[in-house]
Amino acid sequence: MAPLPTADLTTLHRADGSATYTHLSHTIIGSVNGPIEVQRRDELPSSATLEVNIRPAGGVGTPRERHLETLVHDTLRSVVLVEKIPRTLVQVTLQVRSLPEEESGGADSSTTASSLTLLPHLLHTSLLALLSASIPLRTTLTSTVVAIPRDGQGMLVSPTANELLRRRPMRSIHVFAFDGEGKLLLNESEGEFGVEEWDEACEMAEEVCCKGDGGVGLGEGMDVDGEGQAQSLEAWLRGVVGRKVEVEQRWRVAT
Amino acid sequence: MSVSLTIVLPGDEIPSSALPKPQNQKKALTLGPGLRHIPPGTITTTIAGALVTDNKKNAAWIEYNSGRYLPSTNDLIIATVNTSSGEAFNCFITPNTPLATLPHLAFEGATKKTRPQLPPNALVYARVANPGRDSIPELTCVDASGKGDGLGPLKGGMVFKISLGMARRLLAGRKKGEVVVLEGLSEKVGFEVAIGRNGYLWVDGGNVKTTLAVGRAVQEVDEQALGEKGQRKVVERVLKSL
Numbered sequence: 336m337a338p339l340p341t342a343d344l345t346t347l348h349r350a351d352g353s354a355t356y357t358h359l360s361h362t363i364i365g366s367v368n369g370p371i372e373v374q375r376r377d378e379l380p381s382s383a384t385l386e387v388n389i390r391p392a393g394g395v396g397t398p399r400e401r402h403l404e405t406l407v408h409d410t411l412r413s414v415v416l417v418e419k420i421p422r423t424l425v426q427v428t429l430q431v432r433s434l435p436e437e438e439s440g441g442a443d444s445s446t447t448a449s450s451l452t453l454l455p456h457l458l459h460t461s462l463l464a465l466l467s468a469s470i471p472l473r474t475t476l477t478s479t480v481v482a483i484p485r486d487g488q489g490m491l492v493s494p495t496a497n498e499l500l501r502r503r504p505m506r507s508i509h510v511f512a513f514d515g516e517g518k519l520l521l522n523e524s525e526g527e528f529g530v531e532e533w534d535e536a537c538e539m540a541e542e543v544c545c546k547g548d549g550g551v552g553l554g555e556g557m558d559v560d561g562e563g564q565a566q567s568l569e570a571w572l573r574g575v576v577g578r579k580v581e582v583e584q585r586w587r588v589a590t
Numbered sequence: 591m592s593v594s595l596t597i598v599l600p601g602d603e604i605p606s607s608a609l610p611k612p613q614n615q616k617k618a619l620t621l622g623p624g625l626r627h628i629p630p631g632t633i634t635t636t637i638a639g640a641l642v643t644d645n646k647k648n649a650a651w652i653e654y655n656s657g658r659y660l661p662s663t664n665d666l667i668i669a670t671v672n673t674s675s676g677e678a679f680n681c682f683i684t685p686n687t688p689l690a691t692l693p694h695l696a697f698e699g700a701t702k703k704t705r706p707q708l709p710p711n712a713l714v715y716a717r718v719a720n721p722g723r724d725s726i727p728e729l730t731c732v733d734a735s736g737k738g739d740g741l742g743p744l745k746g747g748m749v750f751k752i753s754l755g756m757a758r759r760l761l762a763g764r765k766k767g768e769v770v771v772l773e774g775l776s777e778k779v780g781f782e783v784a785i786g787r788n789g790y791l792w793v794d795g796g797n798v799k800t801t802l803a804v805g806r807a808v809q810e811v812d813e814q815a816l817g818e819k820g821q822r823k824v825v826e827r828v829l830k831s832l
Contacts (some may be wrong), residue, residue, distance in 0.1 A: 371687055416626075423687075467656055469639075471624075474601030475601055493728065515602070542641040542802065580638065583656065584637075584655075586759070
């Protein structure tokens, strides 16, 4: 399994919340502003409006970014408690800072596949930025990508760009996102696959995202650091938030 | 106050064992910021932070120190006047949020003939009368009996930005907030402060040097999360420089 992502919260001091996220040589900066005043035409009387902006590593946004924005927006809408802050705007901006060398080559045949491989990173970054901005959330989310090679042998869970390149072309790529309770929030698939293959991929993704969920209860967020690769993304998230809270509450133990 | 922290993530269910155990069984459970009650009996969190409980008040809330200030009723804030319309001032609570109204007559001793004149960017120490979830936020500078009680326009001085958690600690008082820096400074120099829950600290020390010294001392305590000993050191250093 690939190493866990690294993340820092509240890295930008002008935004209400922000996060810098690095995983498998993808680096993304996310910032959240909100709840702020919403434009009249976007105002919703009973819920908050979400706005997601994705900026690519180079150049201006293309339909690819617009598509990713829609996916992130729809997923976040079910994560943010939009009814709690009606008639406001929550603005999420995600700036891709660097991509793996293999993917930043340009518009060749691999770009269609890489649009999905970026999605879990975007979702994680936006969630961390929302946590940092203390926007009321219904739950958390974890996400991963599963790739099935042409020969159908050996599924790749959150593969590195190099692995994808070497075993190209992939038969299908799937992105899964799960909420804090392990329920499926998002599923995007690309390519040819059967129901059994999808089931297997989903199971593998669930294991990476929420494995050992039952064991990680209240108050265990502090001691999950440094356990290595065996922990799930859920436990990783707890560790990141635990460090944030620890920094905020250090005045309690200071002398 | 106990130091052991329970770190929670949004969506975590609070088990009944973690809720406060009141001596007085009749008192209803109070849920503070960051907690949500899902009928019939589930309590979940909505923000990431540390769970804090108070057995005496039978209350539980999530302590956090990031993000934007969300107004709630009876919070004391430092508002900035933007414009003045016929009946009221339009004020900023935080940047880029809908303007809050502060009626001209909501000041101590104000009548239709003697209404206060406040230019744009004037500062007002005000109380949130209506947080404005479904309407426009409303502010006031008087209580029910028409007394100002320290609220009103802030003249002179300077404004310093502090974190929301620091503002809460300063307002909570010495015992709970464990902030001794202002008290320590006030033993030697005279100054006036107003603490806004929206993350602002207004200081007037009579002259620029004192004002800056006091404001910067509080900011330093905030940024470095200094304990009592550290705060005393800051006080000593600041007093020496004055």
